[in-house]
Amino acid sequence: DQQVKQNSPSLSVQEGRISILNCDYTNSMFDYFLWYKKYPAEGPTFLISISSIKDKNEDGRFTVFLNKSAKHLSLHIVPSQPGDSAVYFCAAPNAGNNRKLIWGLGTSLAVNP
Amino acid sequence: DTGVSQDPRHKITKRGQNVTFRCDPISEHNRLYWYRQTLGQGPEFLTYFQNEAQLEKSRLLSDRFSAERPKGSFSTLEIQRTEQGDSAMYLCASSFTEDRGYTFGSGTRLTVV
Numbered sequence: 001d002q003q004v005k006q007n008s009p010s011l012s013v014q015e016g017r018i019s020i021l022n023c024d025y026t027n028s029m030f031d032y033f034l035w036y037k038k039y040p041a042e043g044p045t046f047l048i049s050i051s052s053i054k055d056k057n058e059d060g061r062f063t064v065f066l067n068k069s070a071k072h073l074s075l076h077i078v079p080s081q082p083g084d085s086a087v088y089f090c091a092a093p094n095a096g097n098n099r100k101l102i103w104g105l106g107t108s109l110a111v112n113p
Numbered sequence: 114d115t116g117v118s119q120d121p122r123h124k125i126t127k128r129g130q131n132v133t134f135r136c137d138p139i140s141e142h143n144r145l146y147w148y149r150q151t152l153g154q155g156p157e158f159l160t161y162f163q164n165e166a167q168l169e170k171s172r173l174l175s176d177r178f179s180a181e182r183p184k185g186s187f188s189t190l191e192i193q194r195t196e197q198g199d200s201a202m203y204l205c206a207s208s209f210t211e212d213r214g215y216t217f218g219s220g221t222r223l224t225v226v
């Protein structure tokens with residue numbers, strides 16, 4: 001059972017435009033969500049997070065929106081740059097004591113010059 | 114100490130051999146996680162330490178896998194009698210107990226031939 005879902009395996013946008021990456025979840029007990037970026041042959045790099053008590057968190061070109069009623073979050077990148085091309089993962093720590101991350105399958109973003 | 118270090122970055126081994134990977138977490142982080150990632154998937158949880166105590170092991174971790182974290186500092190992950198299905202990227206992450214941020218290492222890419 002996939003508790004964190006990223007239904008778009010890939011996304012292609014033009015440089016300078018907005019990239020919107022989506023994530024849905026099923027477990028209403030999640031209290032925090034994180035976005036990671038991953039280049040091939042490297043470990044995931046933390047991008048931005050949001051607490052479940054917030055609906056928006058912004059950090060530079062990256063903004064994450066959370067809609068708890070829809071169990072949906074999205075990552076907006078504005079403006080998109082070619083260096084943003086990577087796989088983006090949505091993840092949430094499970095509600096137990098170990099706080100292990102539950103991951104989506106990722107969305108591969110290609111930003112075209 | 115500015116990040117999580119993993120060694121080696123790449124390992125090619127023959128089926129049936131034993132391999133050991135090392136992870137040096139951020140020094141003040143007392144939580145340490147091992148994940149495994151294969152192509153097209155999000156990272157899969159393998160095991161979790163709080164200080165030197167191994168508090169959880171995934172069912173993915175067969176008896177050929179063992180992890181240690183002596184003295185609550187660095188950690189090792191050993192795979193005995195490697196199989197081709199063990200080929201993956203092995204990721205280590207650390208975090209502080211009350212901190213929801215997780216810092217990942219660059220991973221160890223294992224190829225079993």
